[in-house]
């Protein structure tokens with residue numbers, strides 16, 4: 001499709017603005033000014049043209065409201081429509097973050113209560129709603145842990161232990177927090193090997209970072225043993241709570257020996273992903289860590305008012321303002337809509353849906369870690385199909401032809417040709433059955449007509465895209481062209 | 494059964510049978526008995542759609558600050574948002590999609606973000622931009638880390654006129670024993686003290702100088718001498734730019750910036766009590782491979798048609814893990830879409846008009862306030878944009894509180910600059926009538942409140 005820049009014609013405009021109603025001030029000094037001819041290169045198009053352009057673009061997207069999105073680890077559940085309206089109520093969306101707290105009492109009350117809900121759900125005492133996404137929550141958690149060790153005179157503790165199945169943000173966050181990653185091996189059941197953990201902990205252990213259920217969708221059954229090993233060595237336990245959709249009202253991280261965890265509101269608590277964000281990654285923790293939480297924290301005062309204050313030993317600030325507040329509004333709405341029984345139902349059905357898919361697909365795809373029930377997701381291997389020359393990437397692309405989004409592929413790294421499938425609780429049995437049919441028919445195609453799979457996708461707005469070329473012939477901005485110039489003749493600004 | 498969960502008792506039973514489980518609890522076998530919750534979570538009883546709407550309206554009513562006329566800024570601004578923008582943001586196709594990992598069914602998101610990258614690059618005068626960072630402050634912090642990676646130096650010089658909240662975020666991201674942050678003070682006119690900067694930079698240890706443009710006090714700095722200074726000492730020049738000022742100002746790229754980071758809230762995103770906003774980051778092309786965050790690239794499909802994909806992914810955490818350029822994964826993609834729609838609607842002329850009205854209206858207010866006895870400038874004649882620091886003859890905290898009674902959010906007290914110092918912002922949304930009433934109310938408070 002043409003780019004928005006190609007719609008441009010001098011003089012068009014997509015807005016009407018009031019006339020300047022005050023006397024003009026003297027111009028900026030020439031040296032500081034872009035100059036009256038200094039163009040910004042923005043397009044000139046009418047409102048209708050702009051709308052049509054982006055509406056047409058939008059039709060090329062797959063999305064949850066259109067069809068199933070079984071992207072493992074991402075919890076692509078339905079996003080309630082009401083929440084979009086609520087977050088847009090003017091009193092909530094139109095308020096400046098630096099107004100005196102008494103003038104933002106509604107937002108603060110909501111934030112305070114959301115914090116309490118999240119503590120109850122996770123079994124912790126302290127909470128910060130500030131982190132903008134899971135990865136920033138991880139950074140926040142590790143900063144709490146580092147502050148804790150420093151406050152106890154152990155600044156040397158800088159090793160973060162994590163299994164080889166960890167999400168990429170875990171090791172990347174450890175680096176950002178100036179820590180060293182120490183890998184812990186998984187055993188033949190896909191669970192952390194306690195003996196290896198025992199070998200790896202020591203006087204430099206800052207924390208053990210674990211996703212539970214882990215990235216294979218398996219609950220770490222020996223969790224008590226694992227967290228005790230770390231505690232005995234003087235370290236703390238961090239839970240990556242990206243998979244909390246499996247545990248709502250079922251179990252609490254705070255009771256399993258974890259000291260801190262983050263939650264992804266944009267997964268478990270139904271706030272939309274927006275094509276890659278905004279998210280929100282609140283962090284909940286034990287009392288001993290709460291003193292270090294980021295600035296500001298929402299406090300309930302004796303007179304019933306709310307205020308924002310800096311905790312005495314706060315490690316600092318992660319964002320310019322309080323949080324991705326608009327996302328918090330939606331997560332609050334979700335918890336208020338469901339209540340305790342509704343949240344438990346979410347996890348129960350998430351587990352049933354995942355186990356149902358696992359059971360139905362077991363005959364057609366390899367499942368290297370099938371030793372009993374999975375939690376909210378599971379990981380298949382495309383090894384069997386790979387032998388026929390059909391890779392997991394091909395299976396993913398073929399699913400697009402059948403109208404489904406693909407599972408997460410090639411993650412976790414400990415499974416060959418991994419296909420990580422998370423249906424979520426908002427898929428109906430009928431839709432799950434259609435997905436199963438599609439997967440089975442792709443498995444059959446892989447045997448009988450592999451080219452159908454390796455040529456996929458064919459029913460999508462574009463065919464398979466060349467990622468190697470995208471890197472080699474890097475084109476990441478639209479070149480500026482003057483009228484009459486042929487494509488490619490232009491130069492970058 | 495909630496309205497979000499379609500599988501009720503009938504389906505449940507059928508599915509459990511297919512799984513080979515007698516009851517749901519069988520699926521919890523891997524969860525040790527002692528960790529299985531015996532009691533329900535202690536949460537309030539569920540609300541219906543209607544009841545929840547009422548509760549939210551009550552929250553909104555308690556946010557009385559939203560009804561006041563806003564002259565506050567300091568990183569979040571009350572700008573006009575065209576109605577058409579939200580119609581695009583509310584399209585399920587955009588907001589209920591995930592990160593565009595499967596490019597063939599994500600061309601909408603991918604092309605829109607490619608266009609966003611282009612607009613940010615053009616506005617800042619840079620070669621390329623990423624998509625996106627969490628907010629302006631974290632983008633500035635990531636820009637510092639990027640400069641340190643590129644130069645292999647471990648010191649950052651930060652203008653003392655940087656937004657203090659942003660400085661705090663930078664300090665958090667750079668909190669390591671081997672990293673050093675030094676502040677370059679500003680002169681009486683609010684611009685950077687270049688003499689001290691030259692001293693601080695002499696040892697050649699600085700990875701970068703970071704300057705805000707316009708700075709925290711709304712003042713417009715001449716970037717060129719700073720660029721020359723840091724380049725002479727083999728460091729990079731980071732500019733934290735306000736995009737709304739850029740249609741009027743010499744672009745950071747033209748003035749020698751190597752990395753430009755900033756906050757995109759002003760371009761079509763509501764203030765929403767602090768977020769979600771969006772951090773942007775732009776750079777010279779030769780630095781593209783060191784950038785954090787997502788980058789979209791153009792390519793072709795098997796039939797030679799143009800299409801878009803996530804590119805330069807080997808920088809990112811899912812591939813490079815502990816050696817990645819950043820840990821960022823989910824970002825603020827939908828806010829990038831808000832920016833690109835806003836900028837498309839505004840276009841060349843509209844965005845320049847917005848910028849120019851902010852400039853003229855803030856100057857009008859400043860000029861009129863100076864007519865009130867006892868009100869004075871803090872930074873002399875230094876040019877400013879949209880926001881200015883001014884000194885009142887009463888305590889600025891008192892003024893702020895009294896102005897609330899008159900219906901105004903008068904500004905942000907900056908007591909570091911003096912007891913009466915206030916940072917005041919005027920966007921294009923403020924009408925002459927509102928500005929004149931502000932002046933009247935401020936004059937009244939100043940007259941009566943000198944005690």
Ligand SMILES: Cc1ncc(COP(=O)(O)O)c(C=O)c1O
Nearest residue numbers: 073133134135167242279822823
């Ligand atoms: C297991 C796990 N951890 C961490 C993250 C990072 O979360 P975010 O993308 O919100 O930064 C993700 C999400 O992709 C995840 O699946």
